[in-house]
Amino acid sequence: MEEQHCTAHLADVALPVPLAKAFTYLVPESLANAVGPGCRVLCTLGARRTVGLVISVREGEPPHGAKPLLEVMAGIALPADLVSFLARLASYYLAPIGEVVRLALPPTDRDAERAVSTPTLFPIAKGIAPRKIQWVLATAAIESQIQGQAKAASLLATVRAHGEMPISKLEAQFGGARATIKRLVSQGLLELFEKEAPRDPFFADPIAKDCPPEPTKAQREAIAVLESALASTKPSTFLLHGVTGSGKTEVYLRAIACAKELRRGTIMLVPEIALTPQLVGRFRARFGDDVAVLHSALTPRERFDMWRKLASGEVNVAIGARSALFAPVANLGLVLVDEEHDPSFKQEEGVRYHARDMSILRAHMQGGICVLGSATPSLEAEQLARLGKAHKLSLPNRAREQPMPSVEIIDLRSMGSGPTGNPKLSLPLHRAIEESLSKQEQIILFLNRRGFAPSIRCESCGKLASCPQCSVALTFHKSRGGTMQCHWCDYAAKVIAQCPTCLSNRIALEGLGTEKLEETLSLAFPKARVARLDRDVASGKNIEKVLARVRAREVDILVGTQMVAKGHDLPHVTLVGVINADAALSIPDFRASERAFQLLVQVAGRAGRGEAKGRVLVQTYNPEHHAIAFAVHHDTSGFLERELKDRRELSYPPFSRMALVRVDSLDEAAAKNAAAELAKVARAVACKEGHGALDVRGPAVAPIAKVRNRFRFRVMLKAISRERLRQGALAMHATLGQLPRTVRVTIDVDPVSLL
Ligand code: ADP
Ligand code: ZN
Ligand code: ZN
Numbered sequence: 001m002e003e004q005h006c007t008a009h010l011a012d013v014a015l016p017v018p019l020a021k022a023f024t025y026l027v028p029e030s031l032a033n034a035v036g037p038g039c040r041v042l043c044t045l046g047a048r049r050t051v052g053l054v055i056s057v058r059e060g061e062p063p064h065g066a067k068p069l070l071e072v073m074a075g076i077a078l079p080a081d082l083v084s085f086l087a088r089l090a091s092y093y094l095a096p097i098g099e100v101v102r103l104a105l106p107p108t109d110r111d112a113e114r115a116v117s118t119p120t121l122f123p124i125a126k127g128i129a130p131r132k133i134q135w136v137l138a139t140a141a142i143e144s145q146i147q148g149q150a151k152a153a154s155l156l157a158t159v160r161a162h163g164e165m166p167i168s169k170l171e172a173q174f175g176g177a178r179a180t181i182k183r184l185v186s187q188g189l190l191e192l193f194e195k196e197a198p199r200d201p202f203f204a205d206p207i208a209k210d211c212p213p214e215p216t217k218a219q220r221e222a223i224a225v226l227e228s229a230l231a232s233t234k235p236s237t238f239l240l241h242g243v244t245g246s247g248k249t250e251v252y253l254r255a256i257a258c259a260k261e262l263r264r265g266t267i268m269l270v271p272e273i274a275l276t277p278q279l280v281g282r283f284r285a286r287f288g289d290d291v292a293v294l295h296s297a298l299t300p301r302e303r304f305d306m307w308r309k310l311a312s313g314e315v316n317v318a319i320g321a322r323s324a325l326f327a328p329v330a331n332l333g334l335v336l337v338d339e340e341h342d343p344s345f346k347q348e349e350g351v352r353y354h355a356r357d358m359s360i361l362r363a364h365m366q367g368g369i370c371v372l373g374s375a376t377p378s379l380e381a382e383q384l385a386r387l388g389k390a391h392k393l394s395l396p397n398r399a400r401e402q403p404m405p406s407v408e409i410i411d412l413r414s415m416g417s418g419p420t421g422n423p424k425l426s427l428p429l430h431r432a433i434e435e436s437l438s439k440q441e442q443i444i445l446f447l448n449r450r451g452f453a454p455s456i457r458c459e460s461c462g463k464l465a466s467c468p469q470c471s472v473a474l475t476f477h478k479s480r481g482g483t484m485q486c487h488w489c490d491y492a493a494k495v496i497a498q499c500p501t502c503l504s505n506r507i508a509l510e511g512l513g514t515e516k517l518e519e520t521l522s523l524a525f526p527k528a529r530v531a532r533l534d535r536d537v538a539s540g541k542n543i544e545k546v547l548a549r550v551r552a553r554e555v556d557i558l559v560g561t562q563m564v565a566k567g568h569d570l571p572h573v574t575l576v577g578v579i580n581a582d583a584a585l586s587i588p589d590f591r592a593s594e595r596a597f598q599l600l601v602q603v604a605g606r607a608g609r610g611e612a613k614g615r616v617l618v619q620t621y622n623p624e625h626h627a628i629a630f631a632v633h634h635d636t637s638g639f640l641e642r643e644l645k646d647r648r649e650l651s652y653p654p655f656s657r658m659a660l661v662r663v664d665s666l667d668e669a670a671a672k673n674a675a676a677e678l679a680k681v682a683r684a685v686a687c688k689e690g691h692g693a694l695d696v697r698g699p700a701v702a703p704i705a706k707v708r709n710r711f712r713f714r715v716m717l718k719a720i721s722r723e724r725l726r727q728g729a730l731a732m733h734a735t736l737g738q739l740p741r742t743v744r745v746t747i748d749v750d751p752v753s754l755l
Pocket of ligand 1: 213214215216219242243244247249569
């Protein structure tokens with residue numbers, strides 16, 4: 001019999017399996033009206049039943065053995081525009097569509113999950129009723145009855161200052177406040193009522209008063225351009241290059257206000273939400289509750305609540321770190337990326353997407369605009385502007401006309417140590433700290449090494465203590481009774497008193513970390529209040545606490561890693577010290593200079609944002625290095641020019657495209673062979689493409705050869721065009737199924753970290 005070619009109604013469905021492709025199912029007549037992109041469907045996968053997510057529906061010839069969809073699941077569906085964006089993202093990064101879809105799904109609700117009897121691999125919460133909590137409200141009654149009751153009086157004063165407050169907050173502040181509240185209620189001074197829970201910690205504080213400043217001329221020009229671009233509904237991209245303190249935030253706020261008037265939603269991406277309580281405060285002051293702040297401290301319920309409000313258009317602005325790229329904002333028209341140069345926009349596990357790059361795609365797919373903001377644009381963004389793919393908007397001066405801080409080099413080659421005896425606390429820096437302290441001004445010291453001492457060495461045989469699971473040295477942390485910790489895995493042990501190799505007990509702690517710097521400063525300046533901001537002291541809530549103390553001037557010297565370099569606007573900081581400007585330059589990465597320059601300019605930008613002029617001292621053994629020299633002169637354009645020239649000569653991004661293929665396994669030989677096999681496949685493609693079109697490097701041992709006992713190898717692809725790179729990467733991708741199961745391979749398209 002002749003084979004029949006008939007078309008049918010088909011659905012491509014993402015299933016939660018690590019396969020690149022969506023699966024095709026038949027859509028039965030009875031479901032035809034109910035099935036659309038973004039809805040969840042029950043389908044068969046082999047002998048199992050599973051829940052998948054429809055990516056697209058189409059008419060076509062059904063593939064051999066295609067099965068029908070069984071059911072459309074009730075509950076929430078992903079917006080169709082978000083689904084097509086996810087499909088494009090998955091294809092670009094060669095990532096399994098099932099994993100990409102997970103990035104955008106609202107959080108799981110355990111109850112909803114239990115309620116469904118079939119296994120739901122894509123569980124989506126059904127509606128959850130908002131949680132009500134108890135609040136108190138101050139009444140107009142006169143408090144004559146509570147004289148002499150200190151606690152009651154101050155509690156009442158607090159509630160009066162806020163108008164109304166959740167009881168839980170008063171409990172936290174006053175400790176066991178329930179009895180007092182009860183009494184005040186019985187006296188008619190407080191009233192109890194129920195209200196929807198404040199959505200998250202950022203919303204626990206009352207909204208600050210907003211007094212929008214009159215925009216400067218440069219701000220006005222930038223705002224006008226963005227407003228007309230928003231109104232035109234033509235996709236476009238902007239690079240907002242504004243020096244530190246130039247008032248980029250005000251430009252963002254006005255652009256969002258304009259988008260709101262046009263009934264379009266906004267996504268704003270920031271490097272790390274916990275580091276930006278001030279920025280969130282300004283957004284809330286301007287837009288009140290029309291802002292969803294997405295951050296890791298949210299409970300699933302809060303997260304779901306925000307997801308629903310954004311999807312329905314009830315809330316129009318989403319702010320968050322890179323994953324906010326997937327917020328289901330209705331009628332999206334504006335995507336803002338603040339500090340677009342920040343490496344945290346690249347996800348370094350699972351689906352390795354770059355939120356900055358993808359924000360352009362997301363905005364454009366919706367006919368919207370994308371604004372990349374920075375004082376130190378990435379080479380990628382700068383090149384987009386030079387190619388005319390992005391329009392550059394400049395804010396060349398500080399908003400309140402403060403001068404840029406003066407930056408001075410301290411050449412450590414010719415400078416001895418100051419009074420502390422520590423060579424990394426030179427005399428000029430020591431004197432500058434004294435001076436600022438005497439004027440009661442604040443100081444930031446930047447040192448990009450956490451822990452107490454970066455290495456632990458036996459002075460007899462010279463051996464370094466290293467991680468038993470990774471090929472890296474252990475860091476000494478003084479806290480918790482003195483431990484040696486690996487910064488690559490979770491290994492931690494009590495510090496050794498004796499060398500395991502030569503049994504000598506001459507163990508030296510070498511180098512300077514933030515913990516030791518904090519201790520050294522406390523000893524040298526006993527009256528100063530010293531605080532530290534790095535990943536060891538600060539996660540989520542704690543970061544906010546430290547920053548709040550600095551803002552309240554309860555801290556004189558803030559010591560920290562790159563966390564202190566972020567966009568903080570602290571008007572009383574007049575001195576910034578960079579302990580070791582060379583650290584960032586020693587990383588084996590073609591972006592080392594770029595990163596060093598950005599860190600220096602950003603941290604320098606924290607100084608002198610208030611009345612008094614700022615001063616920045618940069619300690620270095622490399623004063624001639626162009627990253628340092630240009631940073632000293634605040635010369636971002638000069639740096640970009642020079643760095644672009646170097647990149648072009650060496651054909652590095654943005655003048656080429658890269659993909660880094662990482663191969664690892666517990667079995668060293670298996671990893672090595674797999675890497676060799678992948679390199680061979682890529683070379684075969686390179687030969688076909690012709691000389692110079694696709695460059696394959698490796699296989700080679702990774703810079704960190706072993707992590708968590710897995711041996712690491714890599715293959716690097718570099719191509720002059722995106723398409724060429726894709727051909728090579730696709731060929732490798734197609735080979736993955738043939739590699740031994742013990743070998744893990746990740747293909748990192750447009751890698752940021754090369755480690
Ligand atoms: P950036 O993010 O560009 O470093 P910010 O947005 O933090 O700068 O602004 C720096 C400071 O300038 C903030 O304190 C802000 O309130 C203030 N500012 C911004 N725009 C204006 C303006 N037009 N007039 C007065 N002050 C402004
Ligand atoms: Zn030894
Ligand atoms: Zn380790």
